Amino acid sequence: MRVVFAFALAALFASSQASAQHAQSRPIPRMPDGKPDLNGVWQPGSDRPGTWEEANQGVGVPEPGSRAQVTHGDRPSYQPWAAKKVLQSYNLRRVDEPVARCLPVLDLPGIVLYPIQFVQTPQTVVILIEQRHLFRVIPLNAKHPDDLDPAYLGDSVGHWEGDTLVVDTIGFNEQMSGMNIHSDALHIVERYTRVDFNTIDYQATLDDPKVLTKPHTIYSKIMLRPGTRLRESVCEENNQDPERFEKLLKEGVVERK
Amino acid sequence: MSRAITCLLFVVAPAWAHHSFGAEYDVSKPVTLTGVVTKIEWTNPHCYFFLDVTDKDGAVTNWKFEGYPPNVLSRVGWRKDVTMRVGDTVTIFAWRARDNATLAHSRFVTFKDGKKLESGPPAGNGDGGNTPPVVEQ
Numbered sequence: 296m297r298v299v300f301a302f303a304l305a306a307l308f309a310s311s312q313a314s315a316q317h318a319q320s321r322p323i324p325r326m327p328d329g330k331p332d333l334n335g336v337w338q339p340g341s342d343r344p345g346t347w348e349e350a351n352q353g354v355g356v357p358e359p360g361s362r363a364q365v366t367h368g369d370r371p372s373y374q375p376w377a378a379k380k381v382l383q384s385y386n387l388r389r390v391d392e393p394v395a396r397c398l399p400v401l402d403l404p405g406i407v408l409y410p411i412q413f414v415q416t417p418q419t420v421v422i423l424i425e426q427r428h429l430f431r432v433i434p435l436n437a438k439h440p441d442d443l444d445p446a447y448l449g450d451s452v453g454h455w456e457g458d459t460l461v462v463d464t465i466g467f468n469e470q471m472s473g474m475n476i477h478s479d480a481l482h483i484v485e486r487y488t489r490v491d492f493n494t495i496d497y498q499a500t501l502d503d504p505k506v507l508t509k510p511h512t513i514y515s516k517i518m519l520r521p522g523t524r525l526r527e528s529v530c531e532e533n534n535q536d537p538e539r540f541e542k543l544l545k546e547g548v549v550e551r552k
Numbered sequence: 553m554s555r556a557i558t559c560l561l562f563v564v565a566p567a568w569a570h571h572s573f574g575a576e577y578d579v580s581k582p583v584t585l586t587g588v589v590t591k592i593e594w595t596n597p598h599c600y601f602f603l604d605v606t607d608k609d610g611a612v613t614n615w616k617f618e619g620y621p622p623n624v625l626s627r628v629g630w631r632k633d634v635t636m637r638v639g640d641t642v643t644i645f646a647w648r649a650r651d652n653a654t655l656a657h658s659r660f661v662t663f664k665d666g667k668k669l670e671s672g673p674p675a676g677n678g679d680g681g682n683t684p685p686v687v688e689q
Contacts (some may be wrong), residue, residue, distance in 0.1 A: 492563045533600075
């Protein structure tokens with residue numbers, strides 16, 4: 296009986312290994328125009344293949360430091376005035392932050408807890424972002440419009456360089472982005488390369504000559520999540536933070552310094 | 553050389569949560585409480601669970617626990633109105649609020665049958681780390 300159980304277990308293990316390898320070795324899907332097909336639901340900031348459940352089993356969000364961060368890169372090099380403002384924002388993070396007021400932020404490549412979805416045609420790539428219900432419409436082989444309005448997510452256009460989707464984004468407003476600062480001169484160039492069936496290699500170079508002393512680059516991976524669907528996320532529904540911030544300030548629990 | 557690399561490379565601060573943990577909660581105050589569920593707010597950007605907790609003298613206190621939003625809870629195994637219902641007895645591991653004696657940030661909920669589910673992110677998330685992102689000028 297035990298032998299049968301051991302065999303069954305070994306077979307199960309072998310089959311799950313084989314299925315992961317099979318998915319890895321499957322060819323990169325392609326559109327009729329020959330470009331890599333990015334359509335589907337993906338998890339940013341992860342390097343684990345499989346379904347959402349397989350890739351995030353156990354503690355979905357691990358304790359800080361217990362697992363290597365997939366997203367990494369150069370530290371932004373701020374001009375002195377901007378460094379002061381970033382420090383100010385860091386010190387205020389317990390009483391005020393744009394995200395806690397439900398304002399949109401362009402998180403690159405995304406937040407590991409929340410899936411994104413690519414919708415691709417030969418003319419356009421759309422990225423749907425579950426967190427905060429955001430979307431990015433990226434026309435291909437197009438120019439940025441002349442009448443840009445400053446925007447939280449900026450204005451994006453894209454083109455293919457071989458098998459890499461290159462996305463160029465400008466037209467940002469001057470909102471703080473979490474604890475970072477950017478100006479209306481922020482220019483981001485992202486590169487999405489589907490390197491195998493499961494994986495997109497992601498790279499983003501951020502330049503902002505009004506704020507930074509030099510461009511910096513971040514690197515990450517985005518993993519295919521078969522069977523996952525985007526769900527609703529309406530930040531304004533029951534956001535208790537603005538009231539909380541006022542209370543903390545009023546009671547002197549934290550100081551605005 | 554390794555020092556130079558440390559200066560050049562950094563880990564992008566993970567933004568898992570809607571707000572900074574430290575805005576309300578104290579990582580040095582972990583707490584595990586068992587009680588009876590009195591209310592569930594299945595809402596964005598956070599869910600809230602309310603629990604009647606009876607102390608050793610028989611006094612009952614109603615606690616409020618913050619948790620993940622519905623989309624995240626659904627993906628870590630929760631089902632609205634099925635996984636946890638008003639009247640259920642559960643045990644919650646959490647970190648207490650800095651200034652509110654009956655508020656806490658939940659991490660795990662353990663149910664009567666022993667099943668344990670994640671209910672909120674780790675302590676310290678969204679805080680931007682313990683060191684400032686820039687060197688003070």
